[in-house]
Amino acid sequence: MPDLLDTVNHRRSHSKVTGQAPSHAELLPLVAVAARVADHGALRPWRLIELRGDARRRLGEAMVEAAGLNGAEAARLAAKPLRAELLIAVVASRRESDTVAVWEQDAVAAGVAHMLSLLLAAQGWGVMWRSGALARTQPVNETHGLAASEELLGWLYVGGIPADAKPGVRSPIDPTDFLSALEETVTERITI
Template structure:
């Protein structure tokens, strides 16, 4: 059995995945576990939206509308959500709070996203995290049915790991460079 440290250290992004994806029922325990991230005041300021099948086409259409693209550019944009059979939209749900500022609530949602990506990786799925200008688009927000207090942080693209995949390996970081002591 792989240790948690080994699983995290081996995490990588897969920009190409196969057409296999975890089922809704397979996602439930992973989302439940990811929801255990540190969460000041237990606000649970997040939600995850599954996009499969035609929902990915609707997202592609929202990308095209946002960019005002036409022709080959529109086709390319419309195809981006089709790069994986499952997209998990990560949404920060900001609650009114005198104790927990909005940035901290966004950090909880980002923590859920990262933990979920680690759990999916450990379960054998290929995952990559996509963000960008489309996360702030009115057309994309509308396609996701977001409320005024919700912010789209990005999508986890999820699918099977290709047998021939060699991409995404990153060198280990020099921990001494990033771990400092207050003198």
């Protein structure tokens, strides 16, 4: 377990990556492992979409359309999906269920994305999860072919780690600030 703790402890987001990217075949076993996240009802309410090559340009065009930009601002926005050779769209693909709430299904999709980002990092890839208001727009959703029951949670930008990448700096936490025990005594309820 120390290797796992060390890997996760040193994970960082890479806003800049090189032009290298894992192949589809290299992604498949990582996705299979990421699918092991807790999933109430085993609904698998998620899917992933690879964007490579021209698909990234089409995403940029959809973002420009959604933002209603033109000129230099449009060109800057259109170039954003080109910052990595591989984008992995993370889609919450909600299922009909009487027992599993929508928020819980979205949490599973987010869990898969985070697990995949950890697995990619452990394999030596640079990863950055990007989202934003444009992910929820009609032109972007149409570009991804989303169904009415689906919502785009963002993209994992994946590539090689540049040789000059600096280690991530994140302030450590005091875990006692975030982990507590339920009080053993029952407190009195105030009734109205």
